[in-house]
């Protein structure tokens with residue numbers, strides 16, 4: 296028994312060593328930095344320990360803006376993208392001709408580079424010397440006023456950001472949901488048909504419960520992914536997100552480390568740990584809800 | 592409710608352009624009397640499930656008509672036919688409890704048929720009582736044994752009191768003992784409710800033991816319909832004769848010459864009224880009688896004791912099957928030690944089939 300244990304640990308050793316060096320050690324480091332005031336990575340010095348870093352970050356208007364942006368993004372894009380993906384998957388699942396083609400089309404954004412997608416959004420939304428962008432052309436066509444989506448009002452920028460995020464995360468969700476839908480055995484639908492179950496009831500009472508584990512998986516990973524948003528913002532609004540008022544928490548961390556105003560690993564660590572606490576809380580809540588609702 | 596099938600045919604188009612279409616059911620005509628239990632029997636792929644799917648409306652026939660009583664239901668969608676179907680794999684909703692599963696069909700009722708919650712619960716209880724699962728109502732299907740799941744499936748199919756109950760190989764997932772028990776159960780439930788029931792199986796013993804009538808199919812074609820004993824005693828062709836009975840019928844190739852049946856060179860039986868021709872001879876295992884001077888001489892291989900009976904395994908050069916299996920009551924002596932046995936044949940247990948058409952040839956002794 297002992298011997299077997301010993302062997303098991305031996306087999307695990309490479310993985311443990313790897314994880315230790317590249318995951319655990321940095322995590323501990325970040326944790327330590329976040330309590331060291333004025334830590335300087337070049338000179339490896341700091342002048343005190345305590346909660347000052349947290350207090351600074353939590354009073355920094357840029358950080359508060361980033362938190363607000365991140366939360367808006369999360370709260371809007373996760374439900375919207377999951378719901379839309381579900382709708383599209385159900386549609387895809389119920390059509391026969393050209394299904395593969397549609398599936399490919401919906402999956403394209405997943406394999407497209409973020410920056411290329413950003414470019415497409417520029418064409419759609421950005422005002423240039425020559426045009427106001429495709430969307431504005433449409434708005435004008437219906438008699439509306441042009442809106443500056445990239446440098447204009449906050450709501451417009453947020454709208455673009457949400458549409459962009461939804462668009463980027465949806466393909467993966469569609470992929471997961473179409474395969475989940477396809478794996479529901481036909482005999483359940485046949486049984487429902489013979490019992491005279493309406494389409495809507497079949498969907499809510501059979502289809503949804505059967506794929507609910509996958510939906511919860513998507514919601515949880517969706518929350519985590521949205522809380523970590525950063526590169527998508529850069530793709531649309533450029534690197535100076537604070538100036539655009541569109542920064543996110545991860546963006547704030549990055550700026551604190553390397554940005555123009557950077558060089559503050561202590562603040563960055565504190566912000567990162569705050570983000571960690573938020574994600575952990577939300578995930579635990581999610582898991583608790585899903586425990587209750589995914590019953591088999 | 593009697594069920595009438597008229598020239599029912601179902602063809603599936605082939606997947607590839609060149610391939611031939613599959614004729615799953617071909618020209619099935621039959622009137623199922625009200626309140627009977629019908630066993631639909633045949634080897635795998637003969638179109639049993641397809642026939643059920645046609646009757647319940649999950650598949651539309653290529654041609655032909657289906658009547659429930661006087662109603663033509665051929666073009667009716669499944670929900671309006673009033674059928675209950677028990678699937679081969681039960682198809683119980685895994686996320687619902689037994690009670691919720693049984694309630695499910697009732698909750699679908701709309702408009703004037705809508706029931707109050709109280710009535711629905713009562714009906715569910717009643718259906719559960721019928722199949723004796725009242726104690727399991729709050730479990731999930733995954734927490735039930737195969738036999739219990741099957742009963743839940745029957746309860747779900749019965750709860751709306753369907754006009755016709757269809758069972759697609761409901762016992763195929765059960766072990767031998769449970770199978771025996773459950774088929775009696777199905778018989779009892781059918782008797783109690785009096786619902787016209789069609790029961791699909793590829794196990795002939797199962798079909799014979801509980802059906803009022805059996806339908807033997809092969810490759811989409813109905814070969815024989817009749818009472819189990821009748822079909823067993825008077826199979827219309829070699830296929831039906833081979834398909835029914837355990838151990839299976841023993842087949843020899845033989846010849847009729849001058850009103851006498853020859854197996855090899857042994858003249859074994861007088862068969863009046865049969866013109867001279869080559870035939871297949873089918874002899875049921877219980878059709879052999881040990882006789883020291885019997886006309887049929889076989890090389891003895893083994894004697895298997897099965898309790899009440901003994902099974903005598905032997906070979907004969909004219910036999911189509913590898914071994915000949917005769918069932919002999921235990922009391923009768925067998926000349927042990929000898930390497931050959933001689934049999935006389937019981938005429939009622941011997942069937943002649945034309946060597947070319949394989950149709951049965953009636954004869955008088």
Ligand SMILES: Nc1ncnc2c1ncn2[C@@H]1O[C@H](COP(=O)(O)OP(=O)(O)OP(=O)(O)O)[C@@H](O)[C@H]1O
Pocket residue numbers: 603604613614615633634635636637638639640641642793
């Ligand atoms: N949807 C389909 N498309 C094409 N061919 C089909 C389809 N369904 C069934 N078949 C064919 O029709 C024939 C009859 O099938 P069916 O399922 O009725 O057989 P079965 O008698 O129920 O067999 P088993 O005992 O194995 O369940 C088979 O040859 C099968 O391949």
Ligand SMILES: [Mg+2]
Pocket residue numbers: 639640641679759760
């Ligand atoms: Mg079948």
